[in-house]
Amino acid sequence: MELRHLRYFIAVAEEGHITRAAERLGMQQPPLSQRIKAIERELDVQLFRRKARGVELTEAGRVFLDHARAMLTQNERAIESTRRSARGEQGRLCVGVTPTGPFHPFVPRIIRAFREAFPLVSLTLEECLSPELLKRLRNEQMDAAFLRTPMAEPEDLVVDALLEEPMVMALPSAHALAQYAGDDAVSLKDLAGETFIVYARQHGPGLYDATTAACLKAGFSPRLGQEAPRITSALSLVAAGLGICAVPASLERMIMDGVAYRRLKGPNQPKAVLNLASRRGDPSAVVRHFRSLVRRAARDFHTDWVKAA
Incomplete structure (x- = not known):
């Protein structure tokens, strides 16, 4: 039994008249009558009196009418769902x-x-350090990833450079340079004698590399202290007075007792980048929509940020 046969049956059931149903379906009455009889023979039941x-x-x-309607509805939903998926809408x-x-x-x-633009797409977020993110991307366990590490574009991935932001110094609140009023900036040279807390040096070296390069350009090699696996751990070490740490300026919104943030002044200030990585040639329309939306939004965000500055 084909889906069109179910439509024939439903039309006759709803019209209560084979001739009117035939007119509704755009066909002759005799073939429709024969098809209804064929359905009854196939089911071995009488459907109409x-x-x-x-x-x-x-x-x-x-x-049978209830089930026929349900089957047609399910079929239409499956078709529409497939089309939405092909368009990247689901x-x-x-x-x-x-x-x-x-x-x-x-x-x-x-x-x-993205959730507002594509509400039928189920989006999940996973937090990892950069090497694990790249591993999951390549293993197809993840579709895209925001990275803080500058990287040359490998053959198997596409890396979109989105934004960069200045880095600020996280200081113990009792530190002499933390006693400045307001938003007074400090010079990187003034920190040459400090111990620098290392954040994810081996597994997320982007911020570490940026900090080290800036210190070298300022004329000194940073004295490295304890290494922290997460940024929250690094700030906890700062709060405990074990050193200072350069962090992206957006981290200033993380208020932690015992930590003060100071902007840096002078040339060669370290920058923190934000990139988006995805698999090269990924056929997913959902991923294409996400990348496109991210790139457009990054351009607008950069413009608004510059104006605000």
């Missing part, structure tokens, strides 16, 4: 982000924008 002025459903016919998207990424206002903003 013939009356002088039409037909009426039997009890078996009413049961599906799944797993996005990775480094531990410092969510503090940048761009990241939650773009996630909200």
Whole structure:
């Protein structure tokens, strides 16, 4: 039995008259009558009682009508769902982000924008350090990832450079340079004698490399202290007075007792980048929509940020 045969049956059931149903379907009455009889033979049940002025459903016919409508509805939903998936309007998207990424206002903003634009896409966020993010991307366990590490574009990935922001110094609140009033900036040279807390040097070296390069350009090699696996751990070490740490300016929104943030002044200030990585040649329309939305939003965000500055 084909889906069109179900439509024939439903039309006759709703019209209660084979001739009117045939007109509604745009076909002749004899072929429709033959098809209804064929359906009854196939099911081995009587679906209609013939009356002088039409037909009426039997009890078996009413049961079959409910199921026929449900089957057609399910088929139409499956077709529409398939088409939405092909257009990238429905599906799944797993996005990775480094531990410092969510503090940048761009990241939650773009996630909200994508969910509003594509409400039928199931989006999940996973937090990992950069090497793990790249591993999951390559293993197809993740579709896209926000990275803090500058990187040359490998053959298997596409890396979109989105934004960069200045880095600030996280100081113990009792530190002499933390006693400045307001937003007074400090010079990187003034920190040459300090101990620098190392954040994810081996597994997320982007911020460490930026800090080290800036210190070298300022004329000194930073004295390295304890290494912290997460940015929250690094700030906890700062709060405990064990050293200072350069962090992206967006981390200033993380208020922690015992930690003060100071802007840097002078040339060669370290910068923190924000990139988006995805698999090269990924056929997913959902991923294409996400990348496109991220790139457009990054351009607008950069313009608004410059104006605000």
